[in-house]
Amino acid sequence: MALLKRFPKRDQTISVYAVGVAILFSWAIITTFNVVINQWGLYLDITEIFGLFAYIMAGAFVESLLLIASLLLFGFILPQKLFLDKFVLRGTILTITFLGSIMYLYAQTTTFEVLANINTWGIFFAICTVILLLLGEVSQFVARVVETMADRCIVFLYIYLPASFISYIIIFVRNLG
Amino acid sequence: MKLGWGIFGGGLASNVLLKSARISKSGKTLPNIIVLVCDAMTARNLSVYGYPRKTTPNLEKLGERAFIYHKHYANGNFTVPGASSLLTGLKPWTHRAINHGGIIKKEFAEHNIFRFIGDDYFKMAFSQNYWAVSLLNQFSPDIDSLLPMSEFGLINGAISQKFKDDSRLADQALVRMLYSGNSLLLSFINSLYYQSKVNTIPSEDYPTSLPRATFYDSVFTMKGLFDGIADKILELDEHESPFFSYFHIYPPHNPYTPDKDFMGMFDNDGYEPVVKREHVLSIGSSQSSLNNERNKYDAFLANVDLEIGHLLSILQEQGVLEHTYFIITADHGEMFERGTNGHFTGLLYEPVIRIPLMIFVPGNETRRDFLMPSSNIDLFSTILNLAGADIPASNEGNLLLGFGGVEDPDRSIITMEAKESSAFKPFTKATYSIVKGNYKLIYYHGYVHKYQDYFEFYDLQEDPEEIQDKYSKQKFKSIISDMKAELFSAMDEANKRIATT
Numbered sequence: 116m117a118l119l120k121r122f123p124k125r126d127q128t129i130s131v132y133a134v135g136v137a138i139l140f141s142w143a144i145i146t147t148f149n150v151v152i153n154q155w156g157l158y159l160d161i162t163e164i165f166g167l168f169a170y171i172m173a174g175a176f177v178e179s180l181l182l183i184a185s186l187l188l189f190g191f192i193l194p195q196k197l198f199l200d201k202f203v204l205r206g207t208i209l210t211i212t213f214l215g216s217i218m219y220l221y222a223q224t225t226t227f228e229v230l231a232n233i234n235t236w237g238i239f240f241a242i243c244t245v246i247l248l249l250l251g252e253v254s255q256f257v258a259r260v261v262e263t264m265a266d267r268c269i270v271f272l273y274i275y276l277p278a279s280f281i282s283y284i285i286i287f288v289r290n291l292g
Numbered sequence: 293m294k295l296g297w298g299i300f301g302g303g304l305a306s307n308v309l310l311k312s313a314r315i316s317k318s319g320k321t322l323p324n325i326i327v328l329v330c331d332a333m334t335a336r337n338l339s340v341y342g343y344p345r346k347t348t349p350n351l352e353k354l355g356e357r358a359f360i361y362h363k364h365y366a367n368g369n370f371t372v373p374g375a376s377s378l379l380t381g382l383k384p385w386t387h388r389a390i391n392h393g394g395i396i397k398k399e400f401a402e403h404n405i406f407r408f409i410g411d412d413y414f415k416m417a418f419s420q421n422y423w424a425v426s427l428l429n430q431f432s433p434d435i436d437s438l439l440p441m442s443e444f445g446l447i448n449g450a451i452s453q454k455f456k457d458d459s460r461l462a463d464q465a466l467v468r469m470l471y472s473g474n475s476l477l478l479s480f481i482n483s484l485y486y487q488s489k490v491n492t493i494p495s496e497d498y499p500t501s502l503p504r505a506t507f508y509d510s511v512f513t514m515k516g517l518f519d520g521i522a523d524k525i526l527e528l529d530e531h532e533s534p535f536f537s538y539f540h541i542y543p544p545h546n547p548y549t550p551d552k553d554f555m556g557m558f559d560n561d562g563y564e565p566v567v568k569r570e571h572v573l574s575i576g577s578s579q580s581s582l583n584n585e586r587n588k589y590d591a592f593l594a595n596v597d598l599e600i601g602h603l604l605s606i607l608q609e610q611g612v613l614e615h616t617y618f619i620i621t622a623d624h625g626e627m628f629e630r631g632t633n634g635h636f637t638g639l640l641y642e643p644v645i646r647i648p649l650m651i652f653v654p655g656n657e658t659r660r661d662f663l664m665p666s667s668n669i670d671l672f673s674t675i676l677n678l679a680g681a682d683i684p685a686s687n688e689g690n691l692l693l694g695f696g697g698v699e700d701p702d703r704s705i706i707t708m709e710a711k712e713s714s715a716f717k718p719f720t721k722a723t724y725s726i727v728k729g730n731y732k733l734i735y736y737h738g739y740v741h742k743y744q745d746y747f748e749f750y751d752l753q754e755d756p757e758e759i760q761d762k763y764s765k766q767k768f769k770s771i772i773s774d775m776k777a778e779l780f781s782a783m784d785e786a787n788k789r790i791a792t793t
Contacts, residue, residue, distance in 0.1 A: 166458070
C-alpha cells in the first residue's frame with residue numbers, strides 16, 4: 116500500500132494521459148494526412164492507406180503508453196512534493212513542453228539531425244518547462260487553465276483509444292497470412 | 293569444359309569461350325550472372341565515358357576487356373521507375389512505379405526477372421536503397437535469398453521484416469513513423485538511439501561521416517560493402533548450380549562520403565564545368581554550390597571505382613569471371629547544372645538519365661564499344677537470353693547489341709518522370725525524353741507557366757551539353773514531328789491502357 120501512494124490517483128493519471136494521447140495521435144494523423152495527399156494517394160489504394168494508418172495509430176498508442184509510464188516513473192522516483200502533489204499540473208506541463216519541443220525541433224530540421232541538434236532542443240525544452248512550471252506556481256489562473264485543459268482532453272480518449280483498438284485488429288488481420 | 297556462347301542463346305562471337313560454366317538442376321550448362329547497380333551513377337561524370345576528370349581509372353583499365361554501351365539510358369530519373377524498368381523489362385507507364393515510394397502495379401509484380409530466369413538459377417538480391425527494397429519485396433516469392441538492407445552494414449537498423457505477411461505496408465509505415473517523424477516520440481527515441489550508436493563506431497577512414505544508405509542507421513564502409521559483396525559472390529560460386537545475383541548499392545548516391553584518401557581530391561583541380569542557364573523547374577542552387585557538390589560526387593565516384601576494381605580483381609583471381617557475366621550499370625544519373633543538384637527533379641537532361649553500362653563477358657579479352665542508344669529495359673531480355681530462359685512477349689525491351697541485338701537506327705529510347713502524377717490515372721504532370729539516334733526531344737507537361745506544354749530539342753552529336761534548343765529550327769521540323777507523333781502515340785496507348793483497367 117505504501118508503494119501505491121507513490122503513484123497519482125487514477126483520475127489524475129487519466130487526465131495527464133489524455134493530454135499525451137491528444138497530442139501524439141493528432142500529430143500522427145495530421146502528418147499522415149499530409150503524406151496521403153502528397154504521396155500515398157498517388158500509388159496506394161484505399162485499403163492500403165487504411166492499413167498504413169492502422170500501423171501509425173498503433174504506433175501512437177505505444178507512444179502514449181511510453182509517455183505516461185515515464186511520467187509515473189518520475190512520480191515514483193522524485194520527492195512527492197516536487198512532482199506527485201501537483202501531478203496533473205506538472206505532468207501536463209511536462210507533456211506539453213516535451214512533445215512541443217520535439218515538434219519545434221522537427222520544424223527546424225529532420226529526424227536525421229536529431230542528435231546534432233540535441234543541445235538546442237534541450238535548452239529550448241528546459242526553458243519552456245521552467246517558465247511554464249513557474250507560471251503554474253505563481254498564477255492560479257495558469258494552473259486552472261492547464262488542469263482544465265487536461266480534463267477536457269479526456270474526450271480524445273473516447274475517440275483515439277477505440278481507433279487504436281480497431282487499428283490493432285486491422286494489423287492482426289493483415290498479418291494472419 | 294569449353295563451350296561457345298551460342299549455347300547460351302546470346303549469339304555472341306564464337307571465338308569467345310566460356311570456361312567451367314555451371315550445371316543447373318535440369319542439367320543445362322549455364323553461366324552465372326551478376327548485376328551491380330550503382331545508385332545515381334551518371335555516365336557523364338565517368339572518365340571511362342570521356343569525362344575530363346580521372347574519376348574511373350580502374351574502370352578505364354578494366355574496360356579494355358568489356359562491352360561498353362555509350363548511349364545507355366535509365367528509364368526514369370530516380371530509383372523507383374529506374375530500378376522497376378530494369379527488373380521488369382517494362383516501361384514506367386506500363387509498370388506504373390512512378391512515384392517516390394511507389395511500387396509496381398500488382399498485375400505486373402510477377403513480371404520480374406527473378407521469375408522469368410527460372411528455377412535453373414539460384415536467385416539472390418540485395419539493395420541498400422530502401423525504395424528498391426520495396427520493389428524486391430514485391431518479387432520476394434521469386435527470389436531464393438533476399439538479403440536485408442543491413443547485410444553489409446555496420447549496425448542493424450530498425451527496419452526489418454517483423455511483419456512477414458504484410459512487410460511492404462509495415463515497412464512503409466515504420467519508415468514514416470521512425471524516419472519521417474510521423475510518430476513524434478518513437479522517431480525521437482529511435483533517432484537518438486541510432487545516431488548515438490553510429491557515433492560510437494570507429495571511423496578513422498571517414499573524418500567527416502561514415503557513408504550511409506537511405507536511413508541514418510544504415511551506415512557502412514566502402515571496403516566493408518565491397519568485401520561483403522565479394523564474399524557473398526564467392527560463397528555462391530562454391531555451389532555447382534548457376535546463380536543470378538542483383539546487388540543494388542547506394543554509392544555514389546548522396547550523401548557523398550568518400551574515405552579520407554579520396555576526400556577533396558578534385559577540389560581546386562582547375563576543372564571548370566560548362567555553366568548552363570538556370571532552369572525554371574530547378575531547385576535554384578548557385579553555381580558555386582553545384583561545383584562544390586560535383587567535386588564531392590566525383591571524389592565519391594573515384595572511391596567507388598577503386599572498390600569495383602578490387603571486387604573484379606578478386607573475382608578474376610578466384611576464377612569466378614571465367615563463367616560469370618558481370619554487368620555494371622545504374623538506376624539513374626545525377627546532375628550538377630542548371631540550378632539543380634541531385635536527381636529529385638522534373639528535368640531529364642543527359643546527366644540525370646544517361647548511365648553507364650559495362651558488361652564483362654567470360655573469356656572476352658577485347659573492348660567493344662556500342663554507340664547505338666539502349667536502355668535498362670534491354671537488360672531484362674538480354675539477361676534472360678544469356679540464361680537460356682524464354683523472353684516473355686510482354687517484355688518491352690530489345691536484346692542489347694553484342695548479345696543478339698540488331699542495330700536499328702529508328703529505335704527510340706523513352707525516359708519519363710511523373711512522380712507527382714497518380715499511378716492509377718493518365719499522367720497529369722510529367723516530363724518525357726525521347727532519344728532517337730543523335731536527336732533528343734524533351735516534353736514537359738503539366739508544370740507551371742510555359743511548361744504546361746513545352747518542348748525542347750537537341751542534337752546530341754553537335755551539342756552534347758544540351759545548350760542550344762533547336763525546337764524552332766526549320767531544319768529539324770520533320771524529325772521533331774516524327775518524334776512527337778511517336779511519343780504521343782505511345783502515351784495515348786499507355787493512357788488508354790490505364791483507363792481500361
